Amino acid sequence: MRLDQEEQQLLRLLPHGGNHPRPLRELVKLTGWNGRKVRAIIYRLIVVHHQPIGATNQKPRNGYFIITNDQERQQALAPLTSQIQMMTKRAQVISSTELKG
Incomplete structure (x- = not known):
């Protein structure tokens, strides 16, 4: 499957490497789209297109970037792994909590 125009546009705006990631609000400003649309296209x-896009939330260097090496890959995977663990724990508690009423 080929990239559509919006996907190509967003991909061109992402820097290669994690040294200067581009924040979501900057991508919103540059594209004129809302944050939900930018995140959907990144997804x-x-x-769908197997682009190695990572994100970091470590201020002041937070934002999206194209992963270029294994160190950046690990940097991008760390918050995802943590989020998965937190969501799994939350789901376990909700499913096992006794309901009142």
């Missing part, structure tokens, strides 16, 4: 670029 498609990763999941």
Whole structure:
């Protein structure tokens, strides 16, 4: 499957490497789209088109970037792994909590 125009546009805006990631609000400003649309396109670029896009939330260097090496890959995977663990724990508690009423 080929990238559509919006996917190509967003991909061109992402820097190569994690040294200067581009924040979501900057991508919103540059594209004129809302944050939800930018995140949806990033999701498609990763999941559908297998683009190695990472994100970091470590201020002041937070934002999206194209992964270029294994260190950046690990940097991008760390918050995802943590989020998965937190969500799994939350789901376990909700499913096992006794309901009142």
